[in-house]
Amino acid sequence: MTRFDADTEEGRRELFVDAIAAHTERGSPFLTIEVEADEPPSADTGDEGDDEDEPEPVPWIQFADGVVNLDCTEDELDRANALLDEYAEFVVDELTRPEKAEGVNLRVAARTDPARVAEFVDRVFQDVYDCAPDYRAWIAAV
Structure with missing residues (x-):
């Protein structure tokens, strides 16, 4: 591989393939795909133990042996199940x-x-994790 990130639908899907x-x-x-965080972590405010300053986890997806693996909240799981209705082969x-x-x-x-896996993964980031259409994906591990 010569590139490890993309931020357009076509570019991301080619990258995933x-x-x-x-x-x-x-x-x-396994293969790991991560999404670029929207904002860098905030500077230390001196308030130790304040969970509100914790950055949101960055969405990720792993792929291995024909299996797509992801962590999600209950709301994201509902959206994933709705997306799966469109992909009979998943x-x-x-x-x-x-x-x-x-x-x-x-x-x-x-x-x-x-x-088709690349298309599905791109849709998961947008439809399940609510990433913007121009989100940047990174190949974190191959």
Whole structure:
């Protein structure tokens, strides 16, 4: 791979296809895609323990062995399920609600080609995580 980020729909989807190919060729354990944070973390205000200053977690998606893996809130899970209605070749493989963590881990089996996986991943970032149409995605691990 020669580039690791993109911020247009076409560019992101091409990037995701290239990353899936690199992941497959390398036989790596997984591929990780992250979204660029909207704002850098705020400067230290001196208020220790104030959770309101904590930056929001950056959305991420992993892909390995034909499975798309993501963490989400209950609201995001509802949006993910609505999106899955549009993608018959994507099926919930596993849904885990860890006791010591908030949210849900969703594993979706993708029985399709890399281009369709790339389209689905792009839609997850926009429709499930509410990313803007011009969000920047980064390949964090291949």
